[in-house]
Amino acid sequence: MKKLLLLTFILGLFFTAHAQFTGGGLGGGPKKSTVTGRITATILDSLTKKPIDYATVSLVNAKDNKSVNGGVTDGKGKLTLQNVSPDSYKLMIGFMGYKTKSVLVTTTPSKPDNNMGTIYISSSENTLADVQVQGTKAVIENKIDRMVYNAEADGTNAGGDATDVMRKVPMLSVDINGNVQLRGGAVRVLINGKPSGTMASSVADALKMIPAEQIKSVEVITSPSAKYDAEGSGGIINIITKKSNAQGVSGSVNASAGTRQNNGAFNLTAKTGRLSVNTSLGGNFAYAQNSRVVIVNNTELSDGSAIYTSQDGYSKWSRNGLNGSLGVDYDFNAYNNISSNVKFNRFSNGGPGESDFLTNGFRQRNISDMDMTFSNMDWNVDYKKTSKKEGEEFSISAQLSRGRTPQRFSNTFIPQDSLTGTTTERNNTSKNNEYTVQTDYTYPFSKSTTLEVGAKGIFRKIRSQFDFSSQDFDYNQDVAAAYGVISFNLTKKIKFKGGLRTEYTTISFNTKANGIQKNDYLNLFPSAIISQTLKGNATLKLSYNRRLQRPGQNYLNPFLNDSNPINLQQGNPYLNPELSDNLELGYSTFIKGSVINASVFYRRTGGVIESSLTTTAANIPLTTYINVGTGQTYGFNIFGSYNPKPKWTLMSNFGLNTYEVNNKVANFNTGTFVNYNIFARSAYGFGKGYNFELFGVVNSPRRTYQGKTDAMIFYGASFKKDILNKKGSIGVNTLNPFTKDLHIQTVNNSITPTETVFQSQNIYYPLRSFGVNFSYSFGKLKFTEKKKIKNDDVKQDQQQGGMGGVQQ
Incomplete structure (x- = not known):
């Protein structure tokens, strides 16, 4: 019944807006010339x-x-x-x-x-005779509401995946498992302005499915308006994939081979008149390499006894994935367009491993095997109507996402001095089906005043099937949303954009053992941005917004993952969402060809979700998730780009934010810690199509309420040569050439009235790589006067994840 009411509400708003639209808009307003x-x-x-x-x-x-x-x-x-x-x-x-x-x-x-x-x-150099023109697209673009990283202009990305790309995007930090944060906060990840069901179970795993060669750019949106879903306490990341908008047949082929990973990608667009068809196919394969794992647990009980366990071994992980898409776009006329797109992804991750275990002096060997497969299909249908009035637009969209995440693992324990052992096997299959419908309407009252309204419904069903049916988990979540945004000029140089979004969420889940549980809540999400244009192309911006972070599938799934018998993992279906208030002051300017962007921000987050170390009834360390308390974050970010010469570009980003969580009920405070990340890049064009690039990334140690994870350092270089009249390129690249493994230590301490648990994890990831890459673009293009159709609507929410073993 609730779903029916939600759908009726959305469709009612749709028909109201459509009736107004066909009647000539919301009112008077200047009429634009129909001739362009x-x-x-x-x-x-x-x-x-x-x-x-x-x-x-x-x-x-x-x-x-x-x-x-x-x-x-x-x-x-x-x-x-x-x-x-x-x-x-x-x-x-x-x-x-x-x-x-x-x-x-x-x-x-x-x-x-x-x-x-x-x-x-003409050149601005005093002496022109020796100047060689070397046109290079800017790697970083700064816009009023977002920063854009043009991945296709960065040669060091070849041979990697989307995780490698994210590590070089200003303001982002990526941990060793691939989980992404924006200035210390959780993010929502979109693909071409829309969500993907691939992200629903684990953003970290989903990013590994996308070859870097398929990514055109990454947009970092720190101050989303109320038009965007409220998901993502830190903001929104939008990954734009490569696609041609020109008439004719065009495409590209990319291939890379290396010691760590091999990628291939093919994109093709056929466009004639009103019809456009595009398709893509990509794949990646990573060689199986040993990742060493060393874990030490020490549990001190209230009676004075202690349990000591340790593990020293390796996992021989391999990864391979396949993704593709097929899209059709048709213009009925200059004002009506319909498009549909189907995307699929399949990604497998896992492999065998061996470890030596020691428990209070008793030694045994474990032979393990794990297979985690992620597959997803997204189908979108979008209709858009514009009018003779410039800027007026109505759209309705629908999306179906279908995801499957089967997991299988086994452990065979062989005691010391024994030839046989005991084998245990576990299986868990998670299914995630999501249905989304959305409608949006934009009406410009004048050149400076615009109104945006819309409504949306999301119907989500998650089902997790275990080995034992009594543990099956059903989770249903429905979200109804509506928003309104107004933008206008306060003066000739001061602009304002503000709005309000309402989201009503209904949740029901069944853990079989505890019966059906329900949780409904209503949230209001205001947003406002005021910007002023200063002298010298400078801009000053002040923004506020409220955001939300719902727990993802991996955070909720109560499946007990004992693939590592001394480091158990389990989700928590009783988690509440995080709610955050964000305030930001930003400044950007251009000084003699240099770009400078600086911002300071404050974020207060209630119900912070973090991993929590505890123990089972058998005193085995268990990692789950809880709402820790309230967090406060202060920080700043500064980005700069400078060209010492026309052929040489230098750029750097430095971000710093504090970490502090307190819980008055539990009477604890973590204290204040400082996190930072540094990114630097140098690119030089030698002329005649030769380009050389260097980059480096430093992520500081990361704190949680129970512990600390070591800093991470990545660095690399690439050399590229344009060939075939700049339609193709060939190059070589390397990542961390002087360091074989990336050693990361995570230490956690848990103190309760009954026990004290200490855990130290040391993981050695094989990161060093060398590779070669080739790219080629083909097709004879012809640009026309067809009205461009652009859709930046947001469709549904994304989550972070990454539980389930060691990943490269």
């Missing part, structure tokens, strides 16, 4: 007459100097700006190491298209 055209040009170096690729072009209204359109030039220096309304403009052309050039351009209703022909720009 395009502006084309070719940008060349004034001295060498060579094309300038990736030059930045902004179209500015000549009357009020406001930017209305923009883009970058392609490999031949060509530029096309679509959907330009008749008016007088200034074409502002800029590129690092060149003087900014302004060109007047006018379009009229009778002549909406204007071909500017060839435009020459």
